[in-house]
Amino acid sequence: MKTWDVIIVGGGIIGLSLSIALRKRGARVLVVERGEPGREASYAAAGMLADCTAETPEALQPLAIASARMYPEFVHELQDESGIDVDLREDGTILFPRPEHVHEGPKSLLPAPLSELEPGLATSNRMAVYLRERSVDPRALVSAALKAAKHREVDIASGTEVLSLLISHGRVGGVSTDKTSYAAPVVVNCAGAWAGQLELVKIPTRPVKGQMLSVVGLAHGPRHVIRAPEAYLVPRSDGRILIGATVEEAGFDKRTDAATIHGLHQAGIQLFPALREGRMLEAWAGLRPASPDNLPILGATHIDGYFVATGHFRDGILLTPITAHVMSQLITRQHLEYDISAFSPARFAL
Numbered sequence: 001m002k003t004w005d006v007i008i009v010g011g012g013i014i015g016l017s018l019s020i021a022l023r024k025r026g027a028r029v030l031v032v033e034r035g036e037p038g039r040e041a042s043y044a045a046a047g048m049l050a051d052c053t054a055e056t057p058e059a060l061q062p063l064a065i066a067s068a069r070m071y072p073e074f075v076h077e078l079q080d081e082s083g084i085d086v087d088l089r090e091d092g093t094i095l096f097p098r099p100e101h102v103h104e105g106p107k108s109l110l111p112a113p114l115s116e117l118e119p120g121l122a123t124s125n126r127m128a129v130y131l132r133e134r135s136v137d138p139r140a141l142v143s144a145a146l147k148a149a150k151h152r153e154v155d156i157a158s159g160t161e162v163l164s165l166l167i168s169h170g171r172v173g174g175v176s177t178d179k180t181s182y183a184a185p186v187v188v189n190c191a192g193a194w195a196g197q198l199e200l201v202k203i204p205t206r207p208v209k210g211q212m213l214s215v216v217g218l219a220h221g222p223r224h225v226i227r228a229p230e231a232y233l234v235p236r237s238d239g240r241i242l243i244g245a246t247v248e249e250a251g252f253d254k255r256t257d258a259a260t261i262h263g264l265h266q267a268g269i270q271l272f273p274a275l276r277e278g279r280m281l282e283a284w285a286g287l288r289p290a291s292p293d294n295l296p297i298l299g300a301t302h303i304d305g306y307f308v309a310t311g312h313f314r315d316g317i318l319l320t321p322i323t324a325h326v327m328s329q330l331i332t333r334q335h336l337e338y339d340i341s342a343f344s345p346a347r348f349a350l
Contacts (some may be wrong), residue, residue: 004030004155007175007184009162009198011037013138014309015190016145017074017320021328023152030182031154032175034161034194038142041192041316044210044286045138046234046244048225049318050131056095056315057295059342064315066338067322071134074321075141082147087137087237094107094118095129096228107236118224120274135225135234138317157182162191165200165306172305186331188307192289193252195310201301202348205311207252207287212244213261214317215268215278222272231267233275240281243268247314288313291348298327298343307331308345 006022008015019029031037050056051068053213075088094110094117109129114121117130150156157177165187167172171260189195193207214312221241226233234242241263261283269275291297296319298309309327312319322338329336 001183003174004028004182004184006030006186006188007032007182007191008188009175010038010190010192010195010310011146011156011158012190012192012311012316013038013042013142013145013320014192014316014323015188016142016149017324018188018190018309018327019149019154020089020145020152021324022331023149025328025332027332029154030178032160032162032182033150033156033158035159037146037156037158038139040143041286041288043137044284046212046232046242046319047136047138047141048093048227048232048234049134049136050093050189050227051133051318053095053131060295060315063322063326063338063340064318066236067319068134070321070325071136071150075136078141078144078148081151082144084140084144084147086140087143089135089235089237091224093131093133093225093227094121095131096126096226097129098229118222118226120220120222120272121226122271122273133225136317137236141317162198165198165303167200167303170304172303174251185293186305186307188309188331192310192316193287195289195297195308201303201306201308201345202275203297203308203310203345204292204348205289205297206291207250208290208313209248209250209253209262209285209287211248211256211260211283211285212242213264213283214240214242214281215265215275216240216281217278218274219277220274221278226271228271230262231271233268235270241268241278243275243277252287254287256283256285279290288316293347296323296343297345297348298323298340299345300330301345302349
């Protein structure tokens with residue numbers, strides 16, 4: 001019977017990137033995915049790499065900043081190994097802060113007049129801030145990570161659902177699925193919004209639905225990411241403009257609602273009127289994995305050999321490089337470069 005050093009439950013961008021990081025450290029890795037790798041939250045994300053906004057919890061800021069800095073090298077490696085361009089854009093973000101955040105800093109932080117930076121914006125006298133943020137296409141990123149993982153001889157078992165952990169003498173011995181069993185002394189739960197469905201350890205993730213749409217056909221779309229309380233716009237290099245996104249407590253319902261999508265579209269047009277010239281290409285919904293305190297769940301559990309890396313909520317794409325880095329250090333018993341104690345699964349222990 002074939003065995004592995006590490007089994008990763010969940011083939012989203014977190015699980016795939018961790019598999020690559022562990023292979024770099026010499027581990028034999030199997031990724032088990034209930035559906036198609038990268039087709040859940042990773043596929044639905046907008047890809048804004050917002051590393052330190054007013055909305056970023058203080059405990060998360062060191063990891064967010066570190067992960068944003070890792071992105072160019074992270075992307076370079078994935079593109080080099082996969083041959084897939086993940087559309088890492090460095091044009092920055094124009095942020096219209098929420099009214100409650102306006103008093104937290106200078107009145108204007110723009111390198112040029114707003115009308116020059118982004119001529120198509122319909123702005124009144126709103127305060128705007130320019131942020132040196134990047135964006136990436138998460139769908140391309142997942143495709144690149146999947147190809148790179150296979151290139152590095154990570155084994156992928158897709159279309160099979162992990163039903164339970166195999167425990168032997170108080171420690172992990174592998175996983176049991178709806179089709180078979182797989183053996184490994186280490187299991188990492190990277191199952192996103194579904195992470196809590198594996199028993200034995202309380203992993204209180206819940207799905208938070210986000211609906212989005214994309215528009216194409218604009219002669220002159222926005223160059224920057226535009227972020228405002230009412231909506232955000234994320235341009236892609238292929239001409240698509242993403243408009244998002246809702247934050248809904250709707251369980252595991254991934255259906256889109258026509259009225260909600262229309263409302264987002266109208267909010268986008270209010271920000272950037274030329275969007276009404278385009279045609280809607282696609283509308284979709286994804287399920288972000290959230291925790292009770294909206295912080296990630298990263299670390300070892302009380303079961304020897306069982307680790308968790310989930311609960312990234314709205315920051316999963318941003319936090320991918322740092323999560324893969326610190327979790328691979330933790331699993332291979334190396335010195336941790338960053339303190340992740342605030343994100344321990346133990347904080348939810350009864």
